[in-house]
Amino acid sequence: MNQLLAYIPAFPLLGFILLSLFGRKLTNPVIAIIGAGTVCLAAITTIVLGVSFLQTPPQGGAWQQLLWSWFRVGTLSVDLSLRIDALTLIFIFIITFVGALIHIYSTFFMRHDADYARFFASMNLFVCSMLLLVMADNLVLLYLGWEGVGLCSYLLIGFWYDVPSNCRAANKAFLITRIGDTALLIGLFLLFKELGSLNMGTILQQAPKHFVSGGASITLITILLMVGGMGKSAQLPLQTWLPDAMAGPSPVSALIHAATMVTAGVYLIARMNGLFQLSPVTMAIVAIVGAITLFVAGCSALAQTDIKRILAYSTISQIGYMFLALGVGAWSAAIFHFFTHAFFKALLFLAAGVIIEALHHEHNIFMMGGLRKRMPEVFLTFLAGAAALSALPLVSAGFYSKDAILWYSWSAAGGNPVLWLMALAGAFITALYSTRLMLVVFWGDMRSPVHEQPDKGMIIPLIVLAFFSVTAGFIEWPHNLFHLTLFSDQVQQVLPQTVMKENEPSEWLFQGIAALVTLSGVYLGYVLYYGKSGVRWQQSPGLSATRDFLFSGWKFDQLYNYVFVKPYLFLTRINKGDVIDKLYNAIAQGSMRLNSWFSVSQNGSLRMYIVGVLAGILFIITLQLLL
């Protein structure tokens, strides 16, 4: 079984190479078969692997495959080796399975696009890099995948590069994630300096012996790693790129900016759990960042009008939940939320893509409406996704994962009531904006005509994802209800058990509160947005200032503009006539002056040159004679 590991990333890589080399010559059906087929093959391989993993768990909980030695410098030896344990298995399952569905969807979604091959080449490269990221055995390989997904994200956000705003969005995404990447890189250097190895197993083994728990160096390293994760996962304060990243095609948003890449930060922190546990301060920061992010992004989602931006803010908010769970030490809950979130958020994005295409690229939800009757399949699948997003009790996958996080944010060792309240408020807001989205888009009057019905090929992935959005939660039930823990049983082979506090109120109470809050959010949304009342509320002047504030994402862009960009521009303006440059300019001007003097002698007359030579000879011989 070991030998199959390398095939999982190799298939998409093969697709990428084929498409980028011969993409121009191939016809669209061939491109679709290569592009989607390779990812499907990877998904099948993953499922085969996963089944055998569950049947005969390997010794030590992981399979490893050493492909070849990448490089050796001094004591650092980096191998290109892959490793699969339960945590990785969940991630590669999501990446390949959801990735394959999204690829199938995109073969129809992108069929009118001129750059069909380029799209699939980038998507395949992305899948390959993402797989490398999660399957990497050492942090250098992980970093390779990390940069690879950043690159593909850039390429795909700016896919329609003839619109300048798309290119700006791509640049923004690349630059802001770069802040995080740099922090991650510095973190890796520090880690290597301390431990002398970047192999994950070695690090996790040696870290407890080498570092003092809560010491300065471990805190610094984990904070740097966390900042890296925050950049990729669009957490406060590096979250501003994700809403703009919606400039890319919808499948890209579904695959990269909802299901997989943005959770790379979650993966990193979960993978490095041994380090983070040594630093309570960082854990607290992770939890606080997550809690603030989920609240702030949720509020922003409330005010958006662009359907994809709503989903983008909700993605930020949901990843905030994952960070919160990581921060309080509820490792398996975070991964579980990632698992369910990947399904329902990919579903929501794909469905949004269908709606946008059917309505002539209309993004504004207030220009939609009444789609329930016209696009019933999309409506039903979207409903499943939105229910999971708002965590409707019992029937949706989102409930099980989010409820676990809510419960742990109070009761786990790192949890406290403030975090819990934030998370609860987030859940309320989530339910509110999900309801708003559903009501505005699918109920009410039809404001734009539906000009074409979506293909069957686009609907099938939606249905599959909708099925998982509902049922994915059933593999892990709360402790008090059935106590079925298939998921965390697997995950806890890798991740530490969640430490609970003593003497906490019963879980029932929290579940009840969470369900109540969710339902009240839905009810409030219904009251505010159903029928005509929604429009009236929208137009009330007292709220417009707040709405503008939320609409612009809490003015973070403007804040960064004032705090970073303006002073930087100011400094550059001061430094325009650079003092040090003057010196070099003087040298350059001096040589120009000399050049103009000497160029007089360069008059092009051959005989003048010979006379010059003759004069030189005469001079030398005369010297010889005289001396």
Add this chain to the structure above:
Amino acid sequence: MVITRFHPVHALLYLAVSFFSSSMVFLSLGAPFVAALEIIVYAGAIIVLFIFVVMMLNLGRETAQQEKEWLKPKVWVIPAALVLLLLIEMIILLFSEDKQVMQIAVVEPRKLALSLYGEYIIAVELTGFLLMAGIVGAAHIGKHKKTELHRFLQNGHTDKEKTTYTRKTETVTTEQTAIHE
């Protein structure tokens, strides 16, 4: 006399005379092989090469006329004075050396050849390279660049190009004879 002629062919004839006389000087210095080479290569090949070029460029009476105009005293006095100065200095240098009588001894071609392919073998090969480069360079430079013209304009040019092409091959063959000594 070479440098004062106006007509190029006259100048070349005088050049041949000059080569012959220097060949005699070599003979009197005891270098018969070099004397023979001087006549064969310089007087034979190189002058022939010059004559070809003169013929090809059709330099005749009008050139001589032009030369007469160019060769004004104003033009040549200053360089001539400078060179005279140089000559005087060189002669002074020559006579400031010790004055020992030289015995003339004939250096046989055999000794020459032994030394040439013995200690100077590298220099010989380098010279071979130089000649090779000379051939390639001359063939390349002498190639008349094809002017890309519209087909309506080409009629007048084709004949001319043909002739230059034959000329070029001629040059190359002469060079080769020159080089093969």
Add this chain to the structure above:
Amino acid sequence: MNSAQMVLMVAAVLFALGLVGVLTRKNVIFMLISVEIMLNAAGMAFVAAGAKWQQPDGQIMFLFILAMAAAEVSVGLALVLQIYHQHKTMDVDRLRELRD
């Protein structure tokens, strides 16, 4: 006044004459002819020196000069042809394209 010095003097005179030729003539062909004279003079000086020490080296140097002169003349004349084709003139003073 011995033979070697006489020969060297002849060489010096030849060299000077060649130099005058190069300097005063405007026609490229004449300049090339003058350069040949100068090379010949240099070769003569070598041979004289070789004769003085009774060594073959001087003559070998002359051989090399000969080969070089052949190469130089062939390339030089090819250039002359090209120049004449392109500029329709042999006047070096008018070939000033290299000036800045």
